[in-house]
Amino acid sequence: MSTEAQDLEKLTGGEYKYGFVTDIETDTVPKGLDEDVIRLISKKKNEPEWLLEWRLKAFRVWQKMKEPTWAYVDYPEIDYQDISYYSAPKVKERPKSLDEVDPELLATYEKLGIPLKEQEMLAGVAVDAVFDSVSVATTFKEKLQDMGIIFCSFSEAVQEHPELVKKYLGSVVPPADNFFAALNSAVFTDGSFVYIPSGVRCPMELSTYFRINTLGTGQFERTLIVAEDSSYVSYLEGCTAPMRDENQLHAAVVELVALDNAEIKYSTVQNWYPGDKEGKGGIYNFVTKRGKCAGVNSKISWTQVETGSAITWKYPSCILLGDNSVGEFYSVAVTNNRQQADTGTKMIHIGKNTRSTIVSKGISAGRSQNVYRGLVKIMKNADGARNFSQCDSMLMGDKCGAHTFPYIENNNSTAQMEHEATTSKIGEDQIFYCNQRGIDTEDAVNMIVNGFCKEVFRELPMEFAVEAQKLLGISLEGSVG
Amino acid sequence: MLEIRNLHAEVEGKEILKGVNLKVEAGEIHAIMGPNGSGKSTLAGVLAGRELYEITEGEVIYKGRNLLDLSPEERACEGMFLAFQYPVEIPGVSNTYFLKAALNAIRKYHGLEELDAVDFLALVKEKMQLVEMKPELLNRPVNEGFSGGEKKRNEILQMAVLNPTLSVLDETDSGLDIDALRIVANGVNKLHSPENATIVVTHYQRLLNYIVPDRVHVLVDGRIVKSGDKDLAFHLEEQGYDWARDLHEPVENES
Numbered sequence: 125m126s127t128e129a130q131d132l133e134k135l136t137g138g139e140y141k142y143g144f145v146t147d148i149e150t151d152t153v154p155k156g157l158d159e160d161v162i163r164l165i166s167k168k169k170n171e172p173e174w175l176l177e178w179r180l181k182a183f184r185v186w187q188k189m190k191e192p193t194w195a196y197v198d199y200p201e202i203d204y205q206d207i208s209y210y211s212a213p214k215v216k217e218r219p220k221s222l223d224e225v226d227p228e229l230l231a232t233y234e235k236l237g238i239p240l241k242e243q244e245m246l247a248g249v250a251v252d253a254v255f256d257s258v259s260v261a262t263t264f265k266e267k268l269q270d271m272g273i274i275f276c277s278f279s280e281a282v283q284e285h286p287e288l289v290k291k292y293l294g295s296v297v298p299p300a301d302n303f304f305a306a307l308n309s310a311v312f313t314d315g316s317f318v319y320i321p322s323g324v325r326c327p328m329e330l331s332t333y334f335r336i337n338t339l340g341t342g343q344f345e346r347t348l349i350v351a352e353d354s355s356y357v358s359y360l361e362g363c364t365a366p367m368r369d370e371n372q373l374h375a376a377v378v379e380l381v382a383l384d385n386a387e388i389k390y391s392t393v394q395n396w397y398p399g400d401k402e403g404k405g406g407i408y409n410f411v412t413k414r415g416k417c418a419g420v421n422s423k424i425s426w427t428q429v430e431t432g433s434a435i436t437w438k439y440p441s442c443i444l445l446g447d448n449s450v451g452e453f454y455s456v457a458v459t460n461n462r463q464q465a466d467t468g469t470k471m472i473h474i475g476k477n478t479r480s481t482i483v484s485k486g487i488s489a490g491r492s493q494n495v496y497r498g499l500v501k502i503m504k505n506a507d508g509a510r511n512f513s514q515c516d517s518m519l520m521g522d523k524c525g526a527h528t529f530p531y532i533e534n535n536n537s538t539a540q541m542e543h544e545a546t547t548s549k550i551g552e553d554q555i556f557y558c559n560q561r562g563i564d565t566e567d568a569v570n571m572i573v574n575g576f577c578k579e580v581f582r583e584l585p586m587e588f589a590v591e592a593q594k595l596l597g598i599s600l601e602g603s604v605g
Numbered sequence: 606m607l608e609i610r611n612l613h614a615e616v617e618g619k620e621i622l623k624g625v626n627l628k629v630e631a632g633e634i635h636a637i638m639g640p641n642g643s644g645k646s647t648l649a650g651v652l653a654g655r656e657l658y659e660i661t662e663g664e665v666i667y668k669g670r671n672l673l674d675l676s677p678e679e680r681a682c683e684g685m686f687l688a689f690q691y692p693v694e695i696p697g698v699s700n701t702y703f704l705k706a707a708l709n710a711i712r713k714y715h716g717l718e719e720l721d722a723v724d725f726l727a728l729v730k731e732k733m734q735l736v737e738m739k740p741e742l743l744n745r746p747v748n749e750g751f752s753g754g755e756k757k758r759n760e761i762l763q764m765a766v767l768n769p770t771l772s773v774l775d776e777t778d779s780g781l782d783i784d785a786l787r788i789v790a791n792g793v794n795k796l797h798s799p800e801n802a803t804i805v806v807t808h809y810q811r812l813l814n815y816i817v818p819d820r821v822h823v824l825v826d827g828r829i830v831k832s833g834d835k836d837l838a839f840h841l842e843e844q845g846y847d848w849a850r851d852l853h854e855p856v857e858n859e860s
C-alpha cells in the first residue's frame with residue numbers, strides 16, 4: 125500500500141472515536157430509549173403536540189419491528205439501549221483555528237482542493253469565532269427568501285412552517301416503512317427542510333455547506349424537500365472531505381415530493397469513515413431515501429457517489445405516481461478493504477407512460493463486498509411504462525466481491541424494460557497501456573475508474589464532479605500494484 | 606542507443622526468448638521479422654517492461670542505462686514508445702484526455718511545465734494531419750469502437766505527440782488496407798530523424814516497401830537467426846520462414 129493511502133487511513137482513523145461515546149459534561153440525554161426520552165427530545169426542541177404524538181406512534185411501531193437481515197452485509201448486533209439519542213453540539217472541544225487541527229487532515233483537504241473557509245468548517249473549527257462566510261450564507265438566504273424559497277434546518281421549519289411540515293412529513297416514507305425509518309421517525313433531532321413555491325426555479329444549488337448551523341452530521345437526520353408545481357431545485361448533500369463524526373450508527377430519512385411539472389435533483393457524495401483496514405470502527409449508514417413524483421410530468425433524479433462508511437444500506441427510490449413522470453438513479457459505489465455496500469434503487473411505476481433510468485457502477489477493491497440491489501415494479505395501470513437499467517461492476521484484485529440482484533415485477537404487458545449488466549476486472553492491460561505512455565499506476569487506476577464512472581459523474585453538478593473524481597482516487601489509493 | 610545482450614525471458618515458466626542480441630543506433634530503422642509465435646511481441650513487451658515476462662538472463666542497455674531497472678512509465682518517460690499490436694480500450698476516457706495526461710506526465714518527468722489545453726490541442730491537430738485521422742476520434746473514448754485501422758493510426762498519433770527516442774512498432778501494419786498502410790508508413794517516416802530510432806516488428810515484407818529498414822533481423826523460436834540489409838526481407842518473402850527455420854545455428858548479429 126502506498127504511504128499516501130496509509131496516511132489517509134491514519135488521519136481518518138485518528139479523527140474518529142470508535143463505539144458509542146457519550147460525554148456527561150455536555151447537554152446529553154442518558155443512554156437508552158423509551159417514551160420518556162422521546163418526550164424529552166420533543167420538549168427540548170419545543171415541538172408541537174402533534175409531532176410528539178407522531179414520534180411516539182413511530183416508536184411503538186419500531187418496538188414491534190425486527191432489524192432487517194436480508195441485506196448482504198454483516199455486522200455485530202447493535203444495542204439500541206446503549207445509544208444516547210440527544211446531544212447538544214459540543215462547543216467546548218472544538219479547535220479554535222486551523223492551527224490546532226491535525227496537519228494530516230489538512231493535507232487531505234489540500235489534496236481535494238477544498239477552500240480554506242470550508243476546511244475550517246469541515247475540521248469543526250468553532251464556526252462563530254472564525255467563520256466569516258456566515259455573511260455569505262446570509263446573503264444567499266435573503267435572496268432565496270425574496271423568491272419565496274424556504275431553506276432551513278428541520279427544527280426551524282417545525283417552528284416557522286408547521287403546516288408544511290405536518291402536511292408532508294412521513295408522506296413519502298411513513299414511520300412504519302422499515303425498521304430504521306421507524307427509529308428515525310421516533311428520535312430524529314434535525315436535518316434540512318426545503319420548499320420551492322410553484323413556478324420558481326431555484327437559482328443555485330442548495331448545499332448543506334450554507335446551512336452551517338446544523339453542519340454536524342446528525343445521527344438521525346431528517347430531510348424533507350417539497351417542489352410545488354413547475355418548480356425546480358438541485359440539492360447537494362454531504363461533502364467530499366472526511367468529516368469529524370463520532371456516531372457509529374447513522375439512520376437518516378430523506379423524503380422528496382415533486383408536484384405537477386416539478387423537478388428535484390438530489391446529489392450525494394458520501395465519504396464517512398469506513399473503518400480501518402480490518403474493518404474496525406467505521407460508520408454504519410442505514411438510510412431511507414425516497415422521492416414521490418406526485419404530479420404529472422414531474423421528475424426526481426438521484427445521483428450518489430458512495431465511497432465511505434463501513435456499511436452502506438441505502439436504496440434511493442422513486443414512486444412514479446403522476447402520469448409521464450420520470451425517475452432516475454445514477455450511482456457510484458466504491459468499497460475497499462473490509463467495507464460493505466448494499467445499495468441500489470426501487471422504481472415503482474404507477475402512472476401511465478412513466479419512465480425510469482438506472483445506472484449503477486460498483487467498484488470493489490481489497491476484501492470488500494459490493495452489492496447492487498434494485499427493484500423495478502410496474503403496476504397494473506402503468507400503461508406504456510419504460511425502464512432502462514445498467515449495472516456495471518469493476519473488481520480490483522481477487523479478494524473482493526460484486527453481486528447484482530435486479531428484481532423485476534411487471535404487471536402490465538405494455539411495459540418495456542431493458543437491462544444490461546457487466547462485470548469486469550480492472551485490466552492489467554489497461555494499466556500497462558497507460559504506464560507505457562508515461563502515466564504511473566496510481567494515475568492510471570484513477571483514470572480508468574473515472575472513465576468507468578463517467579455516465580454517473582456527468583450527472584453531478586460540475587464542482588461536485590471534480591471533487592468526486594479526486595475522492596475516488598483517494599479511496600482507491602494503493603489498491604492496485 | 607539500444608543494446609540487447611543475450612536476453613532470455615520466460616512466461617509462466619516457459620522460455621520464449623532464448624538469447625536475443627541486437628544493437629540499434631540513433632538514426633536507424635530496424636525490422637524484426639519472424640513467424641507467428643516466434644517471440645516478437647514478447648521482445649517488444651520485455652523492452653517496454655511488461656510484468657508478465659520474467660527475464661532470466663541477459664541485459665539491455667538503453668541510452669547508457671540499464672533499461673531493465675526502470676519501471677514501464679520511466680521507460681516511457683525516457684523516450685521508449687511501444688505501438689501495441691492490440692491497442693487497449695479504455696471506456697469513458699477520452700482520447701484527448703488520455704493523450705494529454707501522457708504528454709504531461711512525460712513533460713513533468715523532464716521538469717517541464719504542463720501544456721495547457723490550448724497549446725495541447727494545437728499540437729494534436731498538427732500531428733493528426735500526419736496520420737489523416739478523423740477529428741471526431743479525439744473525443745471518443747480511447748480506442749473504444751475504433752476500427753482496426755483507426756486503432757493503429759491512433760498509436761502513431763500518440764507516437765507523434767509524445768515524440769519518442771526509440772519506437773517499437775508491433776505489427777502496426779496488420780489489419781490495414783493498402784491506403785491506410787501507406788498513410789501510417791508515411792507518418793512513421795516523417796517522424797524519423799537522426800536523433801531517434803525505430804524498430805518495426807512485422808510478419809510481412811509488405812510494410813517494408815514503405816518503411817525502408819537499415820537492418821532486417823529474422824527471429825525464430827526466440828533467437829535472431831539471421832540479420833541483413835533490406836534485401837533479406839525480399840528473400841524471406843520468396844523463401845518463406847521455413848528457410849530461416851532451417852538455419853540451425855544462430856547467426857552473429859554484426860551491426
Ligand SMILES: Nc1ncnc2c1ncn2[C@@H]1O[C@H](COP(=O)(O)OP(=O)(O)O)[C@@H](O)[C@H]1O
Nearest residue numbers: 616617621640641642643644645646647648657
Ligand atoms: N501470456 C502468455 N501466456 C503464455 N504464453 C504466452 C503468453 N504470451 C505469449 N505466449 C507464448 O509465447 C510465444 C511467443 O508469443 P509472441 O511473442 O506473441 O509471438 P509473436 O509476436 O512473434 O507472434 C508463443 O508461443 C505464445 O503462445
Ligand SMILES: [Mg+2]
Nearest residue numbers: 645646690776
Ligand atoms: Mg505478436
